[in-house]
Amino acid sequence: MIPNILSIAGSDPSGGAGIQADIKAISANGGYAMAVITGLTAQNTRGVQAVDMIPPAMIRAQIAALRDDIRIDAVKIGMLGDAATVAVVAEALDGLDVPVVLDPVMVAKGGDRLLAAEAVNALRDLLLPRATVLTPNLPEAADLLGTTPAKTLEEMAAHGQRLREFGCIAVLVKGGHLSDSDATDVLITAKGSQRFAAPRAATRNTHGTGCTLSSALAAHLGAGHALAEATQRAKSYISAAIAAADHLTVGRGHGPIHHFYSLDGGTA
Secondary structure, three states: OOOEEEEEEEEOOOOOOHHHHHHHHHHHOOOEEEEEEEEEEEEEOOEEEEEEEOOHHHHHHHHHHHHHHOOOOEEEEOOOOOHHHHHHHHHHOOOOOOOEEEOOOOEOOOOOEOOOHHHHHHHHHHHHHHOOEEOOEHHHHHHHHOOOOOOOHHHHHHHHHHHHOOOOOEEEEEOOOOOOOEEEEEEEEOOEEEEEEEEOOOOOOOEOHHHHHHHHHHHHHHOOOOHHHHHHHHHHHHHHHHHOHHHOOOOOOOOEOOOOHHHOOOOO
């Protein structure tokens, strides 16, 4: 069965992150991608120039239309922007019993804030309890906890354990911001923590890595894989896509990763 995966996120016209990256990642990982757009951005590889949020009623209508007609096997949630959008997404997903991967998109790679500071509490209260897996990077985990970013794998695990107290089943803390030779993510569940490591690729083209990893994870959860197996598959995919990023020539800033590296000679 090809799983139907719903991404709820913002649009990135450069194609490297957001809904566009989600559709690519879900497709590359064997899923059928659907997309509910929460916001429009004007951005490129050098930064975000403008953001315009979709009215909450339209977000609700998009989700309702899909739920009325199409089987949904997993959901990935990305950029939500403000508290009103957080609330309407939580309401519109009520009663949908499928895996939910929540990527708490807060700040773009160039430093532009994509979640209003006053919306952080709404995210914690309304969506973290609905998440099967929360996938924060180090600054996002710290922002949600009101602390400073982790500097070690042990601190990452501790932050993940604290985030689980908000109600999510599992937390995958992404270690891309560390400077270790390996890029290591830490999965925290009720059973403890597990590390997923891969060699760090020497490239500046990492635009959309968070969107891509969470979408790949949703695709594998929607296909029925257990959490640890789905995480390993998503980690292997994102690592290869980053390693192949320099095959592309997109923009003059932080370029995108290569979502379809397997079609480019079959290797990273």
